[in-house]
Amino acid sequence: MYVQKSFNLNLKRGEPTSFMAHRSIDKLKSVIKSDLCTRCGSCVGLSKGNIVFKDKEGEYRPVVVNEPDEIEAARLYHACPGKEFNFPYYRGLFYKNPLDFHLYTGPVESIYIAYSTDPEIRSQGASGGIISAILIWLLENGKIKGAVVTGMSKKTPWLTEPFIATTKEEILEAAQSKYIITSVNEILPEIEAFDEPLAYVGLPPQVQSIRKLQEINDISVKNIKYIFGPFYGNTLHFSSVRSFLKSYKIRDYKNINKLYFRYGEWPGNMRIEMNDARVVQLPKFHANYLIPFHILTNSLLCTDLSNEFTDISGGDAWAPVYEERGKGFSMVIARSKTGNQILDEMQAAGRLSLDKITIDEAITMHSHGYDLKKRGTFIRLRFRKFLGMTNPDYGYEIKGFPFTRYMMEVAINALFIILGTRFSRWLVAQFPPSAVGKIFEKSRKIWKKATYSIKRENLSGLN
Numbered sequence: 001m002y003v004q005k006s007f008n009l010n011l012k013r014g015e016p017t018s019f020m021a022h023r024s025i026d027k028l029k030s031v032i033k034s035d036l037c038t039r040c041g042s043c044v045g046l047s048k049g050n051i052v053f054k055d056k057e058g059e060y061r062p063v064v065v066n067e068p069d070e071i072e073a074a075r076l077y078h079a080c081p082g083k084e085f086n087f088p089y090y091r092g093l094f095y096k097n098p099l100d101f102h103l104y105t106g107p108v109e110s111i112y113i114a115y116s117t118d119p120e121i122r123s124q125g126a127s128g129g130i131i132s133a134i135l136i137w138l139l140e141n142g143k144i145k146g147a148v149v150t151g152m153s154k155k156t157p158w159l160t161e162p163f164i165a166t167t168k169e170e171i172l173e174a175a176q177s178k179y180i181i182t183s184v185n186e187i188l189p190e191i192e193a194f195d196e197p198l199a200y201v202g203l204p205p206q207v208q209s210i211r212k213l214q215e216i217n218d219i220s221v222k223n224i225k226y227i228f229g230p231f232y233g234n235t236l237h238f239s240s241v242r243s244f245l246k247s248y249k250i251r252d253y254k255n256i257n258k259l260y261f262r263y264g265e266w267p268g269n270m271r272i273e274m275n276d277a278r279v280v281q282l283p284k285f286h287a288n289y290l291i292p293f294h295i296l297t298n299s300l301l302c303t304d305l306s307n308e309f310t311d312i313s314g315g316d317a318w319a320p321v322y323e324e325r326g327k328g329f330s331m332v333i334a335r336s337k338t339g340n341q342i343l344d345e346m347q348a349a350g351r352l353s354l355d356k357i358t359i360d361e362a363i364t365m366h367s368h369g370y371d372l373k374k375r376g377t378f379i380r381l382r383f384r385k386f387l388g389m390t391n392p393d394y395g396y397e398i399k400g401f402p403f404t405r406y407m408m409e410v411a412i413n414a415l416f417i418i419l420g421t422r423f424s425r426w427l428v429a430q431f432p433p434s435a436v437g438k439i440f441e442k443s444r445k446i447w448k449k450a451t452y453s454i455k456r457e458n459l460s461g462l463n
């Protein structure tokens, strides 16, 4: 059952009641110190140095070093997507008359199974190289002068770093998914100073913050002409990388030379190359064992799997028929007319292979992901409310799941709580990742089979 909440613009849209503090900076601090902080980086980027990230290898939380005045703080608080992002309101604002809509996928103009026809781009991308191919196309056609992307830092190659790419080489350097926390919006000042049209790539909470800034015509986003982004199941704390290395008896992560999360042929490998030439590598599906131990709690409060507020978003085309073939296949969703036109033009120019699918097929392909985000999250939010915890307000709610689905969520949450403890993290690092990865992958398959019908009940019956 879908419930759209009513809201009143004069009353701070959908603001959680516990954040009704007087000063904006106090309200922002409440978000920052809670699970609601998405780490999008907007408050850091817009704060002129008053808010910084001090501990990217740890909790990765913004720290207020100087309190900005009320006007500045109110701007930062508005940009924060952690406490509220009203889906129906922003949909109405940015997507006029979409061709189609589903509560799970968001606005849809077209959906395809896709890949870049340039083998170099395809092989360097996380899946079909679609996002990179689009950025390169826009750059070559003079529609943008730069693209906001996230690569690995040159100075600290174990951490991610957003930057503005202005060449094909730089776009490809930033290709592939990074599964540790990123804070793209830290570079809002650079985005503002660029003064030429830009494309922007970010995860759903980062995109949501950009949309909130566009809503108020904030100067920091005036150069952003196109918004793209990957699907978003979850992201991990940096402790995942440390733990992975520890299991190979490597203690000093500061000797990392290169860190990849999707190295090699799709679906790729987590791979770390050390300065002393040691290399450790594990298939992506096995490296997924790190998820329950190191997941960022906020990922579990996010209800946006497919990056609903982009012009075009892309995910992996998870289906045996594509996985068997390797090479790289994406699912791509054009959400705006602009996004749709880009895909049409690229197809006509032979730059993309596009194979149309329906919304139902798309939902079935990512049924586990949608279950996690559109059912699991709303159940988790109810549990949190029951426990008196503050929740983000998304302006809508999905309710009425079968009792078995609630029970399944209890089991999942218990697992996350137990495996997220220091002891469990320490314990798992004592075993070879190849063995743990295989056990994890096997258990996941058994779990998926066992919960198949619970998850699918009415999965695509809502719109």
Ligand SMILES: Cc1cc2nc3c(=O)[nH]c(=O)nc-3n(C[C@H](O)[C@H](O)[C@H](O)COP(=O)(O)OP(=O)(O)OC[C@H]3O[C@@H](n4cnc5c(N)ncnc54)[C@H](O)[C@@H]3O)c2cc1C
Pocket: 124, 125, 126, 127, 128, 129, 130, 131, 132, 133, 148, 149, 150, 151, 174, 175, 176, 177, 178, 179, 180, 181, 182, 184, 201, 202, 203, 230, 231, 232, 233, 234, 235, 314, 315, 316, 317, 318, 330, 331, 369
């Ligand atoms: C944290 C995370 C979780 C994901 N979860 C899922 C999932 O559950 N299901 C699914 O189908 N797909 C998921 N994806 C998307 C998938 O991994 C691919 O990114 C997507 O298929 C696009 O592939 P591509 O080859 O077109 O992208 P590419 O051509 O490789 O381009 C990827 C672009 O995304 C940017 N980028 C990469 N990582 C980040 C990041 N962490 N933050 C901001 N920008 C980033 C890069 O700068 C690059 O521009 C996830 C991606 C990420 C980053």
